[in-house]
Amino acid sequence: MSQTRHVPVMLQRCLDLLAPALQAPGPQAPVVVDCTLGLGGHSEALLAAFPSVRLIGLDRDKEALRLSGGRLAPYADRATLVHAVYDELPEVLDRLGIPKVQGVLFDLGVSSMQLDEADRGFAYAQDAPLDMRMDQTTGIGAAEVLNTYPPGELVRILRAYGEEKQAKRIVSAIVREREKEPFSNSARLVELIRDSLPQAAKRTGGNPAKRTFQALRIEVNGELTVLERAIPAAVQSLAVGGRIAVLSYHSLEDRLVKQVFAAGAATTAPPGLPVVPERYQPRLKLLTRGAELPTEEEVAENRRAAPARLRGAQRIREEER
Secondary structure, eight states, X not given: OOSTTOOOTTHHHHHHHHHHHHHSOOSSOOEEEESOOTTSHHXXXXXXXXXXXXXXXXXXXXXXXXXXXXXXXXXXGGEEEEEOOGGGHHHHHXXXXXXXXXXEEEEOSOOHHHHHOGGGOOOTTSOOBSOOOSSTTSSOOHHXXXXXXXXXXXXXXXXXXXXXXXXXXXXXXXXXXXXXXXXXXXXXXXXXXXXXXXXXXXXXXXXXXXXXXXXXXXXXHTHHHHHHHHHHHHHHHXXXXXXXXXXXXXXXXXXXXXXXXXXXXXXXXXXXXXXXXXXXXXXXXXXXXXXXXXXXXXXXXXXXXXXXXXXXXXXXXXXXX
């Protein structure tokens, strides 16, 4: 597939957020981790902008690793690409003998490649097998979720992960249809969702299948469960002065990132202490006021940037042992 259409989201802002940590003088080359390598757009820019940096790139998708490996070939001596899910960051760093890192970047959500490759089943705009696994070597696909999960569990997933108000209606239709014939392709599901929604619900918020597809993708890949472990682990891996930047694409991800950053930036002292001892001081300093949004120009150039929310934080203190 062509890599020209891959435009990294909020690229310059991510570089600016991480720059002070990656340019700071030190005895060792600074290490930056791209936890969501994808097609390597952010990684390529990091390696080009910071000539002394060593990059560790993680992705659970072997095809993404192959494609980005080609793109990053000119920097092969400074880039280590690893087949791993991003909550495995501590194990990866341990294996590579890296105690702390200076920068971490997460670009959450589905990579351009996964959306553009029709046979992966991520996109509701084209018919494809209902798979949605980011790592196609493991786990169950979306069709199996639709065909085997109890109705109550499907309703919970659509409500919790898709924030779908019509979850019950959609699930009733799914259960009725799967008894006639199991689901295998996305077009049938899209059509069923359209048919089961009231007119008013179809008029708002883009494609009516969007929320259901998001919910299935999150369930199939365990995205929120993984993220709950990954963000604290990434903060833990930062050296003092190190920085983390996270791009989220829906409110569930953004809320989770916000909570971890806010907890790190708060004092843990019991109320009423006249002087706060060192061990209760905040470990993080927030680098963004709330979540930053892409500019209008960027959204015009790259429509996939539209829902992006960027948050950054800096490690300002070691953990107390």
